[in-house]
Amino acid sequence: MGLVVQKYGGSSVADAEGIKRVAKRIVDAKKNGHQVVVVVSAMGDTTDELIDLAEQVSPIPAGREFDMLLTAGERISMALLAMAIKNLGHEAQSFTGSQAGVITDSVHNKARIIDVTPGRIRTALDEGNIAIVAGFQGVSQDKKDITTLGRGGSDTTAVALAAALDAEVCEIYTDVDGVFTADPRVVKKARKIDWISFEDMLELASSGSKVLLHRCVEYARRYNIPIHVRSSFSGLQGTWVSNEPRGDRKVEQAIISGVAHDTSEAKITVVGVPDKPGEAAAIFRTIADNEINIDMVVQNVSAASTGLTDISFTLPKAEGRKAIDALEKQKALIGFESLRYDDQIAKISLVGAGMKTNPGVTAGFFEALSDAGVNIELISTSEIRISVVTRADDVNEAVRAVHTAFGLDSDSDEAVVYGGTGR
């Protein structure tokens, strides 16, 4: 029995009852002979409430102070969890990100972990303690200021600690049973995936699946830490994310892992761009200089009569205003005719390593959409993913049609509870 890192999201520790339930589960792992390190998020809506308060006192909260504020949430949950464990007769010690040795850069509100030096955690474990660590937070290497890791940061804390402590698994506890072949709120027949490779999970995460964030999976792949995503409300096996299916489990890699969708993006079309070298570069340099992340990019074939073309790209809706303003400012320099902004779009993606060796997948995907009467506006592909942009109104029907077409539907009709994962 080795060391396990368990991470519990905000919905799992939303109140005193939740904390006691989680404490019992942690003690069970300890009784089974494991050394246990627990990473915990802030209780329920604590973080949102703190953000509300910050906005009330200052319209633009400052980075350093904002991080100090937000990290109070995990201090509360980790201390309560340690108390609840002690109340069950086991020894527990809680540690802030700083005490746990989570060293980050100095980019407040979205710091990156640059080192983990878990000396105090190791000592606590060696002395027979369960170690409870505040997720989502660290301390900056140069200034020794408190930092936060941004959305999904607690998952990254858990994987980073698992890597630094050479854990045998990082268990991510949440309020769903695992990773599904599609969002069960949209597809009633979505199936829980027993095992999925890091690569497919990365594509799902970047295509709209919210169970695990891209950064956390990327970190786990780099250090080869198996992740087990599972429910804190049941004792069921969840979804294993790793390089290889575990030796004692016969899990065949599916051709298609799942269908993801994302309605958080908007589309900008730059109309009437001269079809000559340097034009696309000028557009995307403008976007990059404003630190806006873009996703899909498509350039139409130019009309021979005018020598003009259109360039479309997608980006988070939240950045739409900024992108439009930036491009308008450079209009004369870039030399386009106009901009079109559309936030009524959805992206639907089919993910699976099997499509590399199964040439019919792309055709089957488009046929399924066509049969469902869904129009395709943009297409983008990677080696193991195909994504299309459609009207937002069509998204549910499109996802269901593709899910059925690729034989992903479950045989049973059992209801699945699904929600967010905290952070």
Next chain:
Amino acid sequence: MGLVVQKYGGSSVADAEGIKRVAKRIVDAKKNGHQVVVVVSAMGDTTDELIDLAEQVSPIPAGREFDMLLTAGERISMALLAMAIKNLGHEAQSFTGSQAGVITDSVHNKARIIDVTPGRIRTALDEGNIAIVAGFQGVSQDKKDITTLGRGGSDTTAVALAAALDAEVCEIYTDVDGVFTADPRVVKKARKIDWISFEDMLELASSGSKVLLHRCVEYARRYNIPIHVRSSFSGLQGTWVSNEPRGDRKVEQAIISGVAHDTSEAKITVVGVPDKPGEAAAIFRTIADNEINIDMVVQNVSAASTGLTDISFTLPKAEGRKAIDALEKQKALIGFESLRYDDQIAKISLVGAGMKTNPGVTAGFFEALSDAGVNIELISTSEIRISVVTRADDVNEAVRAVHTAFGLDSDSDEAVVYGGTGR
């Protein structure tokens, strides 16, 4: 213009509006040319809410984790306050107790400050910042664990920082206008005291006055840091507590500083104690071994016929049960007949350095009580204080009678708002 330390209690920063009001006051001090260090308590009832949560997950919260939990409250208020100040266009940085160099012993939940090394605060000030420090918390010297200073700890943080930074004054902002000659909720004609000596303030604090805690005043006296207790809701001068009245102010030391009362104590009478050497020692050794603090002690003259005497003492009601149990266990060894427990008592104290040179004070005190029909059960005196124990029902009438008898009543009838001071 020198350095000032300002401390704001929980009631002053109870919500976003309060935080913005306090931020404005801090900025005003900065604009007046001061270097400003601010010590802040947790918002409103935050601490009590956290204690409630702790009791829900564990009946006996553990020291180290309990401290970690409680310190989250000040992290929230200090970060919000720093944001609010920045929003007014001034630079502010917040610091935890640990970051501010508040070094304590390892006694969780009631740690004592053993050193203050405010290097980061000094740097922040030198760079033109306003420094915001979390009250009530520190870090233990040996284990580097987070500690809390117990009730009133934020005031002690403020005075300790003022001493370490050689501040010209420590301003304690609260929701009352200062220290009064009696509790204004009981005595409508109580007057605000303009200046009071450390010694008289210490006696008032240990006699039930709640505006400043004994430990904080003791610390200020040791390092000769003037304290200015004042309201965060008005711009009025409050009460100065110092060795000497300030040079530019003509304040005559009153014979009597004020009347304090305390209804938080109970009385235990040990009945039928053999009147021989070692008996009292055996009783109070038992009490001390159980870490119970006692206040007044009175031994009656023994009855010649029986050779037995009674010993009475007062102690916090919260420790009553523990004291009774401890004494019962030692009954055979100590050899008393029975125990009587009475928690319907009140202590009334008259405080003033002037009583050293005014021999009529004691007599006047007893006459005032007698005229008001209040029976005296126990008497205890120090050089500058007389205290009596009466029935709890008589306390308000007794305080008013003494206040009037010593000429402390104010001429005006203006209403005074009075409340707690946070912690």
